[in-house]
Amino acid sequence: MRKTFRKRQKPIYPLIFATLILLTIPVAIYSLLNSQNFDIRHLAYEETYQPSQCTIHIPYVNSKTLALENNYQIHIYTNLQGGGVENIKVYEKNHGELFSKEYSHSLDNVSETFSFSPNKLGEQNIYGEIQTTSGTYNCEMDVDQKIVYVIEKNHPPEFLTDPYYSSKPPSSSLSTKETYEYTLEVADRDLDQIEYHYSFTPRAHWLHKTVLESGEDGRLKIRFSGTPDRDGSYLANIFVHDGHNKHLSAQSWVISVGQESTDIPVREEPKYPLVDFDFEFDNEIILPEPQIAKILPRENSYVTNPRTTISANLIASHNSTVEENSIVFKLNDSNLTKQVDFVQISRSEILLRYTPEKNLETGEYRAYIYFEDTAGNAVDKEWTFTLEPDSSEETFLGVPITTFMIFSVGTLLIIFALSIPWVIYIAWKKDQPQNYEEIAIIKPDGESSYKKSFEKES
Numbered sequence: 001m002r003k004t005f006r007k008r009q010k011p012i013y014p015l016i017f018a019t020l021i022l023l024t025i026p027v028a029i030y031s032l033l034n035s036q037n038f039d040i041r042h043l044a045y046e047e048t049y050q051p052s053q054c055t056i057h058i059p060y061v062n063s064k065t066l067a068l069e070n071n072y073q074i075h076i077y078t079n080l081q082g083g084g085v086e087n088i089k090v091y092e093k094n095h096g097e098l099f100s101k102e103y104s105h106s107l108d109n110v111s112e113t114f115s116f117s118p119n120k121l122g123e124q125n126i127y128g129e130i131q132t133t134s135g136t137y138n139c140e141m142d143v144d145q146k147i148v149y150v151i152e153k154n155h156p157p158e159f160l161t162d163p164y165y166s167s168k169p170p171s172s173s174l175s176t177k178e179t180y181e182y183t184l185e186v187a188d189r190d191l192d193q194i195e196y197h198y199s200f201t202p203r204a205h206w207l208h209k210t211v212l213e214s215g216e217d218g219r220l221k222i223r224f225s226g227t228p229d230r231d232g233s234y235l236a237n238i239f240v241h242d243g244h245n246k247h248l249s250a251q252s253w254v255i256s257v258g259q260e261s262t263d264i265p266v267r268e269e270p271k272y273p274l275v276d277f278d279f280e281f282d283n284e285i286i287l288p289e290p291q292i293a294k295i296l297p298r299e300n301s302y303v304t305n306p307r308t309t310i311s312a313n314l315i316a317s318h319n320s321t322v323e324e325n326s327i328v329f330k331l332n333d334s335n336l337t338k339q340v341d342f343v344q345i346s347r348s349e350i351l352l353r354y355t356p357e358k359n360l361e362t363g364e365y366r367a368y369i370y371f372e373d374t375a376g377n378a379v380d381k382e383w384t385f386t387l388e389p390d391s392s393e394e395t396f397l398g399v400p401i402t403t404f405m406i407f408s409v410g411t412l413l414i415i416f417a418l419s420i421p422w423v424i425y426i427a428w429k430k431d432q433p434q435n436y437e438e439i440a441i442i443k444p445d446g447e448s449s450y451k452k453s454f455e456k457e458s
Contacts, residue, residue: 052140053079053130053137054076054077054079054130054138054139054140055077055141056074056075056076056090056140056142057142058072058073058074058116058145058148058283059073059313059349060241060243060244060294061243062190062192062193062242063147064149065151065154065190065191065192066118066124066148066149066151067150067152067153067154068118068121068151069119070118070282071116071117071281072115072118072283073113073114073283073346074090074099074115075111075112075345076088076090076110076111076113076114076128077109077110077112078109078110079109080108080137084106084108084133085106085110085130086102086106086131086132086133087100087101088100088112088129088131090114090127090128091127092125093125094124094125095119098116098126099112106132106133110130111343111345113346121150121151123148123150125148127139144296154242154244154247155188155189156244156249157186157192157194157220157240157241157247158187158189159185159240159249161183163182163184163251164253173256174228174256174257174258175258176227176228176258177227178227179225179227180224180225180226180227180228182225182253183221183222183224184220184251185219185221186219186221186240187219187220189218191217192218192243193216193217193218193242193243194215194241195293195294196215197239197289197291198222198236198237199237199238199289200235201234201235206227206229207224207234207255208226209222209223211300211383214298214299214300216298224236228257230257231258232257233254233256233257235252235254236253236254237252238250243283245279245282245284245285248287285315286317286318287315287317287318288318289317289379290314290315290317290320290322290373290377290378292315292379293312294311294313295312295383296311297385299383299385300383300385302387302388303386303387304388306356306359306361307356307358307359307360308356309353309354310331310353310354311351311352311353311354312352313345313349313351313352314327316348316377317373317375317377320348321373321374322348322350322373322374323373326370326371327340327352328369328371329352329368330368331354331365332365339354339357340354341353341355352369360387361387362388363386364385364386364387365384365385367383368380368381369381
């Protein structure tokens with residue numbers, strides 16, 4: 001019978017380490033796979049994003065609220081890097097073929113406009129294709145117009161405020177030390193995007209506008225405020241519409257400053273009367289002065305795509321065309337005019353598009369556009385938007401997900417997995433007899449009381 005027992009001299013740390021690794025790997029993998037934030041496929045999409053080779057667009061209007069029997073212009077244009085266009089076709093499931101054209105000589109890119117008059121309520125399906133020397137490409141609706149829906153009637157936007165009933169109406173004469181303020185509000189019951197064109201007395205710059213609601217989702221709210229620097233009568237004028245030319249309306253008012261403010265009547269009619277031009281399409285908007293409309297991203301909006309496309313429709317005044325050489329585009333004071341793309345919508349309209357070549361940094365951006373038309377008129381527009389990180393998709397446990405992070409985590413998991421057999425082998429290899437010491441079992445002198453109790457009973 002053994003008179004000693006074996007005692008381990010020191011704990012086996014490698015074995016404990018291997019156990020921790022075995023427990024950590026499945027927990028880490030489970031957490032990553034089940035995290036809603038770990039799906040980063042959109043990052044790869046943004047890095048490889050390319051505009052559609054063929055785009056179908058319905059200018060100005062909300063494609064979800066087209067009115068029955070109205071005649072709309074539809075614009076189709078291509079964006080091919082190579083291979084000439086030989087023919088183009090556009091269809092609608094209820095109407096059949098809407099547009100078709102063949103070209104005697106293949107063209108690098110084409111831009112065409114045709115009419116569409118919906119005669120059936122409900123969803124419409126507009127699609128097409130182009131045949132090029134290098135193959136066939138599908139034509140898709142613009143990214144903001146994936147759904148085309150026809151309703152019974154479309155309603156015009158309505159002014160909710162009147163400058164002559166504001167807290168400081170224009171009819172009340174101001175002094176050069178007083179601050180003028182008027183908040184304009186417009187609403188559209190169909191929730192169509194409201195476009196506006198604003199002008200103020202030439203060479204007067206003291207009245208500033210602040211866009212509180214950009215017109216998206218049918219709400220436009222602009223605050224006009226400022227302190228005049230000299231006496232006089234100042235005329236302000238604003239046009240609003242929802243993309244339908246029959247819904248074009250205006251509001252004009254005079255701001256009187258000082259005692260000599262008698263050069264303009266107190267209640268002035270719109271500076272530019274709403275002339276009923278002989279428009280071919282219901283969504284053709286032309287004013288007596290040039291305008292910059294349909295700006296994207298919207299004014300004061302927030303975007304998360306670091307390569308968001310900045311675009312605007314440049315529209316010349318009536319009976320004139322856009323002077324393309326006069327166009328200026330700036331982003332945060334950087335002149336990027338040479339990097340923009342121009343798409344000819346019609347004789348009097350150009351679509352300006354700018355897509356950054358690399359990801360923009362987060363922060364606020366100020367966009368500026370200027371152009372002149374052949375009638376000698378000029379217009380400019382400046383607006384801001386903010387690029388913010390998409391934290392809901394690009395972080396894991398609060399840490400931004402990057403390609404380097406994913407590669408590093410994967411590499412560490414592989415190393416841990418390969419090291420487990422070696423760690424276990426090293427741990428058992430060290431578990432040898434020399435790692436133990438013999439401890440003698442000491443038997444106490446005399447007999448135990450337990451044994452004596454039996455002897456007494458017997």
